Amino acid sequence: METVKRHPCPVCGYPGLSEPPRTRSGGGSYEICPSCGFQFGVSDDDAGETYSVWRERWRAAGMKWSSRGLRPPKDWDPATHVSRVESEALGAAPKRPKRNRGA
Amino acid sequence: MTGLWFFGGVSARAVELTEGPRASVTGSREVSLEWSTDVSCGSRVQYGTSPRMLTKRAEGAVGTHHVVVLTDLVPGTVYHYSVGTARYPLTTNTFILPALGATPAPDSPTAPSGVRPPALTNSVPAAPVEASRPPPARVTWGNLGSLQDHFDRHGADFSARDPEHYAGLAWEFRERAIRENWSAKRDEDGVVRIYDPRTGGFAAYNRNGTTKTYFKPRSRSYFERQPGDRFDLKTWKP
Numbered sequence: 496m497e498t499v500k501r502h503p504c505p506v507c508g509y510p511g512l513s514e515p516p517r518t519r520s521g522g523g524s525y526e527i528c529p530s531c532g533f534q535f536g537v538s539d540d541d542a543g544e545t546y547s548v549w550r551e552r553w554r555a556a557g558m559k560w561s562s563r564g565l566r567p568p569k570d571w572d573p574a575t576h577v578s579r580v581e582s583e584a585l586g587a588a589p590k591r592p593k594r595n596r597g598a
Numbered sequence: 599m600t601g602l603w604f605f606g607g608v609s610a611r612a613v614e615l616t617e618g619p620r621a622s623v624t625g626s627r628e629v630s631l632e633w634s635t636d637v638s639c640g641s642r643v644q645y646g647t648s649p650r651m652l653t654k655r656a657e658g659a660v661g662t663h664h665v666v667v668l669t670d671l672v673p674g675t676v677y678h679y680s681v682g683t684a685r686y687p688l689t690t691n692t693f694i695l696p697a698l699g700a701t702p703a704p705d706s707p708t709a710p711s712g713v714r715p716p717a718l719t720n721s722v723p724a725a726p727v728e729a730s731r732p733p734p735a736r737v738t739w740g741n742l743g744s745l746q747d748h749f750d751r752h753g754a755d756f757s758a759r760d761p762e763h764y765a766g767l768a769w770e771f772r773e774r775a776i777r778e779n780w781s782a783k784r785d786e787d788g789v790v791r792i793y794d795p796r797t798g799g800f801a802a803y804n805r806n807g808t809t810k811t812y813f814k815p816r817s818r819s820y821f822e823r824q825p826g827d828r829f830d831l832k833t834w835k836p
Contacts, residue, residue, distance in 0.1 A: 520787060537813065541815045
């Protein structure tokens with residue numbers, strides 16, 4: 496049975512996007528994340544929203560499932576998904592230089 | 599596109615546009631809009647100088663042939679409008695009212711009597727009576743599960759009345775773009791992006807021609823910033 500590949504949302508971590516949020520050519524996929532509602536290529540490229548600001552706003556509003564057309568999967572866990580995407584973001588950030596001990 | 603809607607057990611048939619709309623000058627500051635529908639219904643025009651701000655309204659009689667006159671217009675101005683009933687807009691279009699002196703008013707000494715006023719320069723030609731009806735959304739929309747969300751987000755840009763109508767408008771946008779060879783780009787994934795600066799409409803389509811999204815960007819430079827190479831739509835076979 497062929498498995499449809501899913502992609503993580505870089506805003507909320509939801510692992511169920513049907514396309515990569517950015518294409519090879521650099522454009523947005525135009526997909527609207529059903530979890531947080533961010534539309535790649537529109538929310539960012541047209542409205543100027545950043546992933547982190549959108550995430551914080553969505554978190555402050557209670558991390559509710561955004562889509563009216565799709566239901567959340569049974570294992571939808573927004574807190575875990577957000578935690579994962581934030582951990583990955585921290586892991587990708589430049590490390591602080593080590594202290595020069597004993598100098 | 600026809601649907602049966604049920605309200606409290608009584609079926610209500612959707613109104614369909616059968617002809618027009620067609621805009622004609624009836625005075626130096628006056629335009630008459632005419633259109634026909636398949637069933638008798640009210641006549642309402644909402645109009646303005648911006649596609650997002652159709653703040654003015656004019657109404658006509660109930661019937662199947664609709665005539666609504668817009669008055670106190672500014673010569674030399676582009677007007678955007680929607681025609682339909684009080685509840686349901688049917689289509690949107692644009693006209694340019696000629697500047698004073700550019701077109702003789704029908705009551706001016708230079709206009710022969712009995713001559714029908716000339717049609718306005720419509721920046722977007724009205725759809726022909728025999729225009730193809732859009733296929734159902736399950737055929738034209740790329741990710742059907744997402745259609746409701748795209749409609750919720752962008753349907754109001756086009757006065758779409760429901761997701762099916764919104765998907766149909768996106769299909770009609772594509773078809774008109776191909777017929778009139780509008781500006782388009784295609785990227786290495788085969789995604790085609792089309793923009794109509796006259797109405798501000800933007801749409802993106804998958805390689806197979808199904809719609810990814812359809813909306814009106816806030817930014818005028820949005821299309822220019824999109825990836826892809828300029829693409830001749832006449833060569834596109836979705």
